[in-house]
Amino acid sequence: MNPVRVVEGRAVPLERSDVDTDQIIPSEWLKRVERTGFGRGLFSEWRDDPDFVLNQPAYAGATILVAQARFGTGSSREHAVWALMDYGFTAVVASSFGDIFANNAASQGLVTVTLPADALEELTRLVKADPSRLVVVDVERLLVEVPDATWQHPFTLNALTRERLLHGWDTIGLTLRHDDEIARFESTHWTPRVPTRFAP
Amino acid sequence: MPRTLYEKLFDEHLVASPPDEAPLLYIDLHLIHEVTSPQAFDGLRLASRRVRRPERTLATADHNVPTDPPSTPVSDPISRRQLEALDENCREFGITLFPRGDEHQGIVHVIGPELGATQPGMTIVCGDSHTSTHGAFGALAFGIGTSEVEHVLATQTLPHQRARTMAVTIDGTVPPGVSAKDIVLAIVARLGTGGGAGHVIEYRGQAIRDLSMEGRMTICNMSIEAGARAGLIGVDDTTIDYLREHVIVDADEFARLAARWRTYVSDDDAPFDREVTLRAEDLVPSVTWGTNPAQVVALDGVVPSPQDEPDPAQAEAAARALAYMGLEPGTPMRAVTVDVVFIGSCTNSRLEDLRAAAEVVRGRRVADGVRALVVPGSHAVKRHAESEGLDRVFLDAGFEWREPGCSMCLGMNPDQLRPGQRSASTSNRNFEGRQGRGGRTHLVSPAVAAATALMGRFASPTEVDA
Numbered sequence: 001m002n003p004v005r006v007v008e009g010r011a012v013p014l015e016r017s018d019v020d021t022d023q024i025i026p027s028e029w030l031k032r033v034e035r036t037g038f039g040r041g042l043f044s045e046w047r048d049d050p051d052f053v054l055n056q057p058a059y060a061g062a063t064i065l066v067a068q069a070r071f072g073t074g075s076s077r078e079h080a081v082w083a084l085m086d087y088g089f090t091a092v093v094a095s096s097f098g099d100i101f102a103n104n105a106a107s108q109g110l111v112t113v114t115l116p117a118d119a120l121e122e123l124t125r126l127v128k129a130d131p132s133r134l135v136v137v138d139v140e141r142l143l144v145e146v147p148d149a150t151w152q153h154p155f156t157l158n159a160l161t162r163e164r165l166l167h168g169w170d171t172i173g174l175t176l177r178h179d180d181e182i183a184r185f186e187s188t189h190w191t192p193r194v195p196t197r198f199a200p
Numbered sequence: 201m202p203r204t205l206y207e208k209l210f211d212e213h214l215v216a217s218p219p220d221e222a223p224l225l226y227i228d229l230h231l232i233h234e235v236t237s238p239q240a241f242d243g244l245r246l247a248s249r250r251v252r253r254p255e256r257t258l259a260t261a262d263h264n265v266p267t268d269p270p271s272t273p274v275s276d277p278i279s280r281r282q283l284e285a286l287d288e289n290c291r292e293f294g295i296t297l298f299p300r301g302d303e304h305q306g307i308v309h310v311i312g313p314e315l316g317a318t319q320p321g322m323t324i325v326c327g328d329s330h331t332s333t334h335g336a337f338g339a340l341a342f343g344i345g346t347s348e349v350e351h352v353l354a355t356q357t358l359p360h361q362r363a364r365t366m367a368v369t370i371d372g373t374v375p376p377g378v379s380a381k382d383i384v385l386a387i388v389a390r391l392g393t394g395g396g397a398g399h400v401i402e403y404r405g406q407a408i409r410d411l412s413m414e415g416r417m418t419i420c421n422m423s424i425e426a427g428a429r430a431g432l433i434g435v436d437d438t439t440i441d442y443l444r445e446h447v448i449v450d451a452d453e454f455a456r457l458a459a460r461w462r463t464y465v466s467d468d469d470a471p472f473d474r475e476v477t478l479r480a481e482d483l484v485p486s487v488t489w490g491t492n493p494a495q496v497v498a499l500d501g502v503v504p505s506p507q508d509e510p511d512p513a514q515a516e517a518a519a520r521a522l523a524y525m526g527l528e529p530g531t532p533m534r535a536v537t538v539d540v541v542f543i544g545s546c547t548n549s550r551l552e553d554l555r556a557a558a559e560v561v562r563g564r565r566v567a568d569g570v571r572a573l574v575v576p577g578s579h580a581v582k583r584h585a586e587s588e589g590l591d592r593v594f595l596d597a598g599f600e601w602r603e604p605g606c607s608m609c610l611g612m613n614p615d616q617l618r619p620g621q622r623s624a625s626t627s628n629r630n631f632e633g634r635q636g637r638g639g640r641t642h643l644v645s646p647a648v649a650a651a652t653a654l655m656g657r658f659a660s661p662t663e664v665d666a
C-alpha cells in the first residue's frame with residue numbers, strides 16, 4: 001500500500017444515506033478473481049440513470065466522494081473499496097461508516113473521513129454550489145478543507161489507521177514481527193484442533 | 201472483576217498488545233469460500249508467504265455455485281474460473297475443501313456448526329459478514345475483508361480493536377407463531393442499521409434461552425444487519441446437547457470439553473456498555489417493507505408513510521425505498537402479491553426451518569404464477585430433510601427442491617429475480633438489487649414464506665386453511 005498524506009481534488013456529493021456495499025458493487029461483479037478492474041462496476045445499478053451524479057460532467061474526475069450516514073454497511077466485500085479506488089476515489093467523507101468497510105478501506109489506503117452531520121451538510125452544499133472547487137483531506141493534520149471558501153473541519157482517525165495511511169505499512173509485515181509471540185501463544189492455547197473427521 | 205463473554209473471549213485470544221498497534225488476536229478457525237479468497241491467495245503468492253495453519257482453515261464453495269445437480273457443468277465461465285481457483289488454492293496450500301457436490305458442502309455458516317468445527321470459546325473469522333452466525337455457540341465470530349483473510353492465512357492472527365459490549369435482552373415467552381426470524385427483525389428494527397456499530401451484541405433472556413441452536417443461529421446471523429460486528433449467546437444445555445451430536449470425540453473427552461465450554465457465559469453482574477430490552481410478548485410475525493433490514497412492519501400491518509417519519513433524512517430514505525419497492529403507503533401487507541418465494545440462505549436454511557415451512561405446505565399447492573424454491577443450506581441438511589420426506593412435500597406442492605448454496609440470497613448464480621419481480625425471502629438482506637437487478641425483496645420467516653407461496657400474497661400460516 002502506498003503512503004497517503006494529503007488527498008486533494010474535486011468532490012462529488014452522493015446524497016443518499018445507507019449506501020450498502022451491494023449498492024457500491026453488485027454481486028455479479030464478485031465472480032472475478034482479480035483485484036483490479038472493478039471501477040466499471042461501481043454503483044453500476046445507478047449509473048444507467050443519466051441524472052446520476054457520477055454521470056454529470058461537472059463532477060468528472062472527482063477523487064473525493066461525499067456520502068451520508070452509514071456508508072458501506074452490509075456485506076464484507078472488499079471489492080467495494082477496490083471499486084471506489086479503481087474508479088479514482090482516494091477518500092470518502094460520510095457521517096458514519098460500516099465497520100468492516102472502514103477496516104477494508106484502511107487496509108487499501110482509501111481514507112475514510114467521519115464528519116458530524118452539520119459539517120457534512122455544509123461540505124455538500126459547498127461542493128454543489130461549485131463542483132469545480134478543490135477539496136483537501138489532510139491525513140497528517142486531520143483536517144478537511146475547502147480553501148476557496150475558507151471552510152475547514154477537523155476529523156478524527158484511529159491513531160493506528162492514521163499511522164498506517166501515512167507510512168503505507170503492510171499489516172502482515174507488522175504482525176510477522178510478533179512471530180515468536182504467536183508461536184508461544186500456540187504452544188499453550190487450549191482450544192481443541194478443528195476436527196479432521198466429520199459427522200456423516 | 202466480572203467479565204462479559206466477549207471480554208473473556210478477547211482476553212483468552214490475546215497474543216500481543218504492542219503499544220501503538222491494535223491488539224493481536226489468535227484465530228482458532230478460519231472459514232473460506234470462493235468469492236472473497238482468490239485475491240488473498242494471490243497476495244500470499246506474491247509475497248512468497250505460506251498458510252500458517254492450514255489445519256485451522258476450512259473451505260467450501262457456496263456463494264456462486266449453481267443449485268442444479270452437481271453433474272451439470274457450471275455454465276458461467278467467470279463463476280467456473282472462480283470455483284477452479286478455490287480448488288487450486290486449497291490444493292496448493294493444503295487446505296481442506298468441500299467443493300460443489302461434496303457430501304459436506306454447503307453454505308459456510310451452515311456447515312461450520314454441523315461439522316462440529318464451530319465450538320464454544322473459539323475465535324472464528326470468514327470473509328463474509330454473516331460469520332456472526334457462529335456466535336450462537338459462545339464463540340467470537342466476525343466477518344472480515346479479503347486483506348484480512350490474507351492476514352489470517354499468513355499469521356493465524358488478526359489485529360482487532362476491542363469492541364464495545366451491548367446486551368440485548370428479550371424477557372418472557374414469545375406468542376405462538378413468532379419465530380427466531382421475527383425476533384431478530386424486531387431487534388434490527390429497534391436498533392436501526394447502524395445501532396450496533398462498534399459493538400458486539402450478546403443476546404440474553406428467556407426468549408433466547410427457549411430457542412434451539414438453529415433459532416439462535418438465525419438471531420446471531422443478523423447481528424450485522426444492525427451494524428454489529430458479532431453476536432453472542434452464552435453456552436447452556438441446549439448448546440452442549442447440540443455439540444454432543446456434532447463433535448466427534450469419545451465420551452471422556454467430550455465431558456472434559458463440555459466442562460470447559462460451560463465457562464463461556466458472561467459473569468453475573470458483568471457490566472455492558474449498552475443495554476437494550478425487548479418484551480417477548482410484544483413480538484409479532486413480521487415482514488420488511490423497504491430496502492434495508494430495519495424497515496420492518498407487522499405482517500398484520502400496512503406499508504408505512506414517509507410522512508410519519510420525524511427525521512427528514514430517514515423520511516427521504518423511506519420515500520426512496522417505497523419508490524424502489526413499488527409500494528403505496530397504507531397498503532395492507534397482506535394485500536401485497538409476490539412473484540417468487542425463496543426459502544434458503546444462512547439465516548433460514550437449516551432442518552428446523554425446512555420443517556417449519558413444510559408443515560405449512562403439506563398437502564397444499566403453490567399459488568398460480570408464483571415461483572417457489574427451497575435451497576437447503578447444506579448437503580447434510582438436504583439428506584436429512586429427504587430422509588423425512590420433506591423434499592416430496594415441497595415438490596408435490598409445486599416448489600423447486602434445489603442443491604445447496606447461497607443461491608438467491610445474493611443472486612450471484614443463475615437463481616435471480618428479474619427487474620420488478622417481488623420476492624418473499626427467508627434471507628437477511630433486502631438491499632436494492634440484492635437478489636437480482638431491480639428485484640424487490642421482503643424478508644420473512646420460513647413459515648410466513650411458505651404461507652405466502654400458497655396464497656400468492658403475504659400471508660400467515662393460520663390463513664392457509666381457510
Ligand code: SF4
Binds near residue numbers: 308606610
Ligand atoms: S447465504 Fe447469503 S448471507 Fe449467507 S453467506 Fe451466503 S450470500 Fe452470505
